[in-house]
Amino acid sequence: MSDLILEARQVGMRFGRFQALNDVSVSFRAGELCAIIGPNGAGKSTFFNILSGSLAPSAGQVLFRGQDVTGLAPHAYARMGIAKSFQITNVFKQLSAHENVRVAAQMRERRFDFLSPRSALREADEAAAALLQRVGLGGHGRRPAGDLAHGQQRALEVAMALAAQPQLLLMDEPTAGMSPEETTVMMDLIQRLAAERTVILVEHKMKLVMGICSRLVVLHHGELLAEGTPEDIRANTEVRRVYLGQSA
Numbered sequence: 727m728s729d730l731i732l733e734a735r736q737v738g739m740r741f742g743r744f745q746a747l748n749d750v751s752v753s754f755r756a757g758e759l760c761a762i763i764g765p766n767g768a769g770k771s772t773f774f775n776i777l778s779g780s781l782a783p784s785a786g787q788v789l790f791r792g793q794d795v796t797g798l799a800p801h802a803y804a805r806m807g808i809a810k811s812f813q814i815t816n817v818f819k820q821l822s823a824h825e826n827v828r829v830a831a832q833m834r835e836r837r838f839d840f841l842s843p844r845s846a847l848r849e850a851d852e853a854a855a856a857l858l859q860r861v862g863l864g865g866h867g868r869r870p871a872g873d874l875a876h877g878q879q880r881a882l883e884v885a886m887a888l889a890a891q892p893q894l895l896l897m898d899e900p901t902a903g904m905s906p907e908e909t910t911v912m913m914d915l916i917q918r919l920a921a922e923r924t925v926i927l928v929e930h931k932m933k934l935v936m937g938i939c940s941r942l943v944v945l946h947h948g949e950l951l952a953e954g955t956p957e958d959i960r961a962n963t964e965v966r967r968v969y970l971g972q973s974a
């Protein structure tokens with residue numbers, strides 16, 4: 727179907743003799759905010775890495791807008807309009823927040839190649855300032871990234887990912903290690919971002935995503951356990967069983 731943006735077809739992943747993912751088929755529609763959830767060790771990060779092109783699956787295919795992208799290099803994913811942010815923050819700590827985003831904008835914006843160096847820099851500067859504003863860091867541009875609070879560094883990383891103007895944003899546990907206040911700010915940001923593009927996130931805490939996602943995909947022991955609306959998932963006895971005793 728034409729409104730599918732990303733598809734995993736019978737994806738499998740083996741690490742030696744260990745089968746981390748087995749025969750996982752999931753389709754993601756353009757424009758949706760979808761979360762991949764599941765208990766510890768379910769295979770979420772492995773699936774994320776495969777969907778985002780960081781890991782080639784041992785079996786199956788990944789399709790982006792109907793095109794087979796399985797095993798393509800990460801930069802090819804970026805060029806197609808897929809951006810990702812990881813659990814571990816990935817900012818240049820010595821550079822200012824503004825410089826971090828500007829570098830990301832310069833690296834990814836091919837349009838700048840056609841501009842004079844001075845106007846390219848000005849455009850990248852303007853893009854960086856707008857992106858910092860977008861993620862709630864408008865007043866922090868001059869601060870070294872390493873001096874920002876953890877939640878702010880994660881927001882900075884989101885701004886860097888957005889510099890590529892992605893159609894699809896993949897986020898691995900965007901609230902990992904955050905305080906409750908930082909978590910609220912990030913979830914609010916994710917909702918705003920999802921109004922403009924497709925967002926797929928991996929999240930360990932089911933409660934956190936129930937209220938904001940249109941659809942949830944549940945992995946368990948490397949297999950697709952369930953998928954559906956938050957209501958479907960909340961009512962699913964299998965899902966309740968695997969989450970029992972875990973901090974959902």
Ligand SMILES: Nc1ncnc2c1ncn2[C@@H]1O[C@H](COP(=O)(O)OP(=O)(O)OP(=O)(O)O)[C@@H](O)[C@H]1O
Nearest residue numbers: 741744746764765766767768769770771772773930
């Ligand atoms: N590179 C690897 N080599 C061997 N085993 C791995 C590797 N990466 C992941 N695994 C194993 O695959 C399984 C799934 O791991 P994965 O990190 O994808 O789960 P997860 O659902 O993201 O878990 P968590 O919520 O704890 O982060 C785990 O048992 C893990 O130990």
